[in-house]
Amino acid sequence: MITSIDLLGERLQKALGDRATTDPDRMGAYVRDQSLLTAAGRPAALVKAKTVDDVVAVMTVAHELSVPVVTRGAGTGLAGAANALDGCIVLSVAGMDRILEIDPAARTATVEPGVINGDLAEAAAQQGLWYVPDPGSRAISSIGGNLATNAGGICCAKYGVTGDHVAALTAVLADGRVIRTGARTRKNVAGLDLTHLLVGSEGTLAVIVEATMRLRTAPTAATTVVAFFDSAESAIDAVLAVSAVAEPCQMELMDDVTIGAVNRLTRMGLDESAGAMLLIQCDGRSAAAEAADCAAACESAGAREVFHTDDPVEGEEFTAARRMALPALEALGTVLLDDVAVPVPALPSMLGCIREAADRHGVTIGTFGHAADGNLHPTIVFDAAESGAQDRARGAFDDIVAGALALGGTISGEHGIGVLKAPYMADMVGQTERQLMLAVKAAFDPKSILNPGRGI
Known part of the structure; x- marks a missing residue:
């Protein structure tokens, strides 16, 4: 008898070949992030995506079979947002790690989500430019993860957090459709700001597969x-x-x-x-x-x-x-x-x-x-x-x-909610406001398969 896990594995391997696996021994390193005291489940499958088409294939299969998907980058998160759920697909985008373009005239960099923050900063510096967001984990954390949590860092007070430096995103929705948000222009007030809705959403709305980030001229002293x-x-x-x-x-x-x-x-x-x-x-x-x-x-x-x-x-x-x-x-x-x-x-x-x-x-x-x-x-x-x-x-x-x-503060300034702080969300934002957030998620992800139970 074919089980649901067998069917999932068969569908994924047909679409993705050896980039997909259901072997538990190959999934161990992808079960949790750096939040060691949060719960992690047993995934049904792991996919190591290399291209946007890989992500589209994963989400298409997951949507058809109603299987939850947990997206992860470098796994340096501190709130359990990348912890596996029982029966989920863990979708690793760490292998999507190309810097696609640095445009010195426009002062932008277009990158895949697996690019390491420090690597982008170094590549920008070689062009005489500065990628500002600098979380303490910049040597090991990825741009995709930084976007997912709207990561901060030591320069935030003057220069802002990751979301203040994003111009445009490409993302894959829960049903496999690809969307593009934002613009490379400095000004853009056309419609609702979907870009900054995705930033900080911890993989609950879509899978970010490309980002155009703004660069600055390096300080003189x-x-x-x-x-x-x-x-x-x-x-x-x-x-x-x-x-x-x-x-x-x-x-x-x-x-x-x-x-x-x-x-x-x-x-x-x-x-x-x-x-x-x-x-x-x-x-x-x-x-x-x-x-x-x-x-x-x-x-x-x-x-x-x-x-x-x-x-x-x-x-x-x-x-x-x-x-x-x-x-x-x-x-x-x-x-x-x-x-x-x-x-x-x-x-x-x-x-x-x-x-x-x-x-x-x-x-x-x-x-x-x-x-x-x-x-x-x-x-x-x-x-x-x-x-x-x-x-x-x-x-x-x-x-x-x-x-x-x-004291009128917030339960998280930059690490995100994930599993660790989910119990405090109602007290933080209020019940009505939280219902609005859940309604937004339902519009993006009607089957609630993207990182369900996290971040909201």
């Missing part, structure tokens, strides 16, 4: 300021003071737990006795003058030490130290990484909420993030082998999310 404070509250006072006199391209915060972890991993000689550190970078023709204003603002807010440099190598070393925050905390144990954002003036209250959660549940929390836009990454560190430790970590996580909502 950069000056870096590093300031250490006795407390995180003093550091936030400095954030507010800096924002009143300058517009840095970076303003990153690390608390005492994170400073210690990074210093032990990198041996950079950071001041482990400090309560917090700010990393500030100004760019453009007035970078040096702006940086001097930033340094003065930090001193007036009570910084115990302020250092600034025009040397790009030294500046990159400090930025690299900030990028090591998560790996350094991961070296201490199992981590549950949160991602909340609040209005910048509410940051002291949010930091207090994080400390209270750590004390209440008996866990270590290292906090770092993008201070200029209020986006923090409280990282809960625990021993997964210890009885009850995972439950305590989850309790702290819940308290942090609740604290962000109480």
